[in-house]
Amino acid sequence: MNDSAGVRLWNGAMLPTPGVFQIDPAHTTAGFVARHLMVTQVRGRFENVEGTVHIAEDPLDSSANAVIDTTSITTGAAERDAHLRSADFLDVETFPKMSFISRQVHGGASGPKWTVVNGQMQRRRRGGAGKFVVVGELTIKGVTRPIELDVSLDGVKGDPWGGERLALSATGEIDREAYGMTWNVALEAGGWLVSQKVQIEIRAQAIRMT
Numbered sequence: 001m002n003d004s005a006g007v008r009l010w011n012g013a014m015l016p017t018p019g020v021f022q023i024d025p026a027h028t029t030a031g032f033v034a035r036h037l038m039v040t041q042v043r044g045r046f047e048n049v050e051g052t053v054h055i056a057e058d059p060l061d062s063s064a065n066a067v068i069d070t071t072s073i074t075t076g077a078a079e080r081d082a083h084l085r086s087a088d089f090l091d092v093e094t095f096p097k098m099s100f101i102s103r104q105v106h107g108g109a110s111g112p113k114w115t116v117v118n119g120q121m122q123r124r125r126r127g128g129a130g131k132f133v134v135v136g137e138l139t140i141k142g143v144t145r146p147i148e149l150d151v152s153l154d155g156v157k158g159d160p161w162g163g164e165r166l167a168l169s170a171t172g173e174i175d176r177e178a179y180g181m182t183w184n185v186a187l188e189a190g191g192w193l194v195s196q197k198v199q200i201e202i203r204a205q206a207i208r209m210t
Helices: 077-087
Strands: 006-008 013-016 019-023 029-034 040-046 051-055 063-069 096-109 114-117 120-124 131-140 143-158 164-175 197-208
Touching: 013 143, 040 077, 051 164, 051 197, 143 197
Parallel strands: none
Antiparallel strands: 006 013, 019 051, 019 197, 029 040, 029 197, 051 063, 063 096, 096 131, 114 120, 131 143, 143 164, 164 197
16 A cells, blocks of 8 residues: 655644645535424535545635535435436536635734624634635525535645545535525424525545646
């Protein structure tokens, strides 16, 4: 096995040396969590994800982008998946792709304490070594909105084929109605069938290209 992964120490964390990493779809999960009947968590994922991660000399100048095949959504229930693919939600026939592009990277313990997300002031989430806040733009159904992701660089490791792989994870939250996904059913006892807020959970592995 190749153990000569390119790493360096930066602010107490072992980070990759500069280069371009390509997302490995076979070892990447772009998942989400929504609530049903206001109490039960329903998890799903998109099975087809492509993208790149550019690690800069100054890690705060790094960037990332991703394209997700909306038709690849799965929640483990065929009827629910068909509804999510319909015009009520993702409308995959019209919008077969969704995308993300980063705009700024802030170190886990640095950067401004406050930021503006969807027109509202929010206090930044803080982290430690190897943790970052990535500010970017998420496009769903042709609508582009800002999003903040808490990103953790989980490690860099050589693989048995002489390559080098970067593991990272990210979490965030979106308001699905901001992307035109407004379908819902009011409950007699109050509340809604499907939550307006959706949690984003990403576990990614990327292969060094340069």
